[in-house]
Amino acid sequence: MLDVTPLADLARRRDLRVAVAESLTSGALASAIGAGPEASTWFGGGIVAYLPEVKERVLGFPADQDPTSAECAEQLARGARELFDADLCVSTTGVGGPDAEDGHPAGTVFLGWATRDEAGHRRLDLDGEPEDVLEATVEAAVELLFSRAGRVERAGRA
Numbered sequence: 001m002l003d004v005t006p007l008a009d010l011a012r013r014r015d016l017r018v019a020v021a022e023s024l025t026s027g028a029l030a031s032a033i034g035a036g037p038e039a040s041t042w043f044g045g046g047i048v049a050y051l052p053e054v055k056e057r058v059l060g061f062p063a064d065q066d067p068t069s070a071e072c073a074e075q076l077a078r079g080a081r082e083l084f085d086a087d088l089c090v091s092t093t094g095v096g097g098p099d100a101e102d103g104h105p106a107g108t109v110f111l112g113w114a115t116r117d118e119a120g121h122r123r124l125d126l127d128g129e130p131e132d133v134l135e136a137t138v139e140a141a142v143e144l145l146f147s148r149a150g151r152v153e154r155a156g157r158a
Helices: 005-014 028-034 052-059 070-083 130-149
Strands: 018-022 043-048 088-094 108-114 119-125
Touching (some): 018 070, 018 130, 028 043, 028 130, 043 070, 070 088, 070 119, 088 130, 108 130, 119 130
Parallel strands (some): 018 088
16 A cells, blocks of 8 residues: 555645645545544545536536546646645546557556645656556555645634
8 A cells, every 4th residue: 555654744744735636546545634633634535527517517628628648637636636635646547558549558547646835746657557557546546646735834724
């Protein structure tokens, strides 16, 4: 099982609220993070959005655009960050496989991140069976959360 203790310790020490938005990982990222120490004090929650209309209505990503893209990853992170009033949010989207989808080879993954002031993404090109791609995506998303958490400032919340 993935150890999210370093992320939990950093989030608690810096008094950050963390959230996630998932398409590709279907809740696996939220499950891993929610198992972290004292998650109820720093993990605001997560949303799984598979259907294009859900991505559009709930997270603000236009249903007619490419769901396997940097733009999608960033908007999912922005939308969920706002939804959960989080200081930092990471998102996952991509093609787990085993087959290509919409012109993207299996293993094409985008992680998005958003804070109150900025957003960005990271592209991953992963190999292996679908379960290997999902596991590597969750690990990379936790690493991204940890690396960004050291740079973000906590927002004043009511």
